Amino acid sequence: MSDIPLVLPAFVCIPLVAAFLLPILGSFGRKGRVVATALANLAALSLLAMSIASTNQFSVYNVGRWSIPLGINMVLDGFSALFLITVNLVSSAALLFSVRYMEQYTAKPKYLSLFMLMVAGMNGVVLTGDLFNLFVFLEVASIASYALVGFGCDDEQLEASFKYMVLGEVGSMFILLAIGLVYGATGMLNMAYISKAIQNNPTNVVLCFALALFIAGFGLKAALVPFHAWLPDAHSSAPAPISAMLSGILIKVLGVYALVRTIFSIFGISTTVGTLLVVLGVVNMVTGAFLAIGQGDLKRLLAYSSISQVGYIFLGIGLGGALLAAGASPVWASLAILGGLFHLLNHAVSKSLLFLTSGSVEMAAGTRQLDQLGGLAEKLPLTRASCAVASASIVGIPPFGGFWSKLILVIAAIGAGVYWAAALIVAVSVCTLIMYLKVHRYVFLGELSETRQQIKESRGSMAVAMICLACLCVFLGLVFLAPALRAELLEPAAKVLCDGVGYADKIMEFSKDMIVCAD
């Protein structure tokens, strides 16, 4: 127990130190850039190791030894731990991939610096126990991502970055306004204390309005359907490892994590909000899938598919929340939440792998228009194989991770008696199958054009990153099937959401012990 509280700020410190150290190193010529790249990878791997070590624990850290509600605290619980692992897993793979991939661009140290800032922001969002601090970290991660989307500096990329920035800031302003209203109504910024204050006064109109603003703001970050327009542009214009980060984890941390934490742990879930999440999830699933099928650009197709998959996550979590609030049997509710969270993990891994393979394709063939590609199966065997694994996982073909998470969602929906949702999950999976068959048909099968006879697959770091993620896609099924892993990772996360506003009591009890120890 004694060494764990030290770890929590380190999740933010390590990437933050790296973010400002790397540009200095990178300004000392070629050798400096090599050292900077190596250090960045080392930092990402150490974060991954630390996040694996922090599973299934509960700890609270008071920054600067200011006790809550005066100071800021960091909270690690099962739900945070799941996100920490997801973030650091995808970021280490994306960083490994960028070692070779980002050689195409100039100013690699600046890229590494922004990348690390984004990781610091996301780790901060996941760990913080203070509502305003959450906003600050959210802005750190968002602003770094605006810059990274426009990193190539082409007209199209700058336009996407600008659009993303404007819409992202509108979302941030909604969130800031909501935080201001909550602060005005409760006088607190600490999540646990806000939660207590809301439970004492549940029917305050200002707080209801704040909740609506939170749903709009975080929903914009998560690309929920009325607010999804920025996502296909931003995710397809960014360099491939950044697309992997954005689609794989950024929308989940800034959108799903922050929204779910706010709704479940602070405001407390109600049937209305749960149903709203289910409706939003269903709309996302269907709209994203139909829009994706028609796309002619590989990365835009993948981006629309992300919108569709985020719908699954919201469907699972919303269904669980609605069941919990209605007081139905907690078995199906916790199963639905578990399915949603497990799908989040699966989607993070498989979608980031798909974006990495799209980067490999684009680097070899020089285009990502589906009708100009074709026949790359022989030339890019590793890319093709990992793309096939990731597509199979995202579509939900039996041995892969995605199958199990969709199966849990279907079982939970049937168990709860929501048959139409179960049918819809299967139907949208078929649409997903169609779009990924289209990817394989146009990119890897067919005739190889004359001009591309000489292209070669990039070996080295890009291949290693893709193989690692492909292996994970296969073995993620085990996270659910092996009871030990499930009890370490998924069940604590689902339990935090099932406990709902019990979060506040847990933190206050823990903090009370800590103050006694300090005296």
Place this chain on the structure above:
Amino acid sequence: MKGMTIIVKTISSWVKLLIFLFGIYIVLFGHLTPGGGFAGGVIIASSYVLLMLAFGREFVEKNLSLTASSRLDCVGALMFVAIALVGMFYGAASFFWNFIHQQYLADRATEFKLVSAGIIPLCNIAIGLKVGASLFLVIFALSVFCNDFRCKGSARELM
């Protein structure tokens, strides 16, 4: 930018030092008077902006090169994190622990003196460095991109 007339050049070469000193004053007394790292950093950067307006971009670039200022920018941020980290390994051990105040100044009457408040003046200096350097870079980039609307080459070199 070529710079302005000799009147502007002469006056601004007198005034720049005063502005710079005033910026340093605002940073150092940030924990006692209104102002602080951010405000002081902005004033320090503005002394360079004055030079840029009066003498032209090339003159300023010779004084404070882009590499140097971007390194200063990073050093400022690193200093801030380092101050927070030192608290973690010092005495009661917590991130952002105000170790100087608790260790050395808590039992002396240091209120309203320059040396007081522990790590806060140090943090102000770090922020001043960071804000000064980065705001200088921002305005430098703006002046480069201003030309970029006419010819596309120069901005690409900066990236």
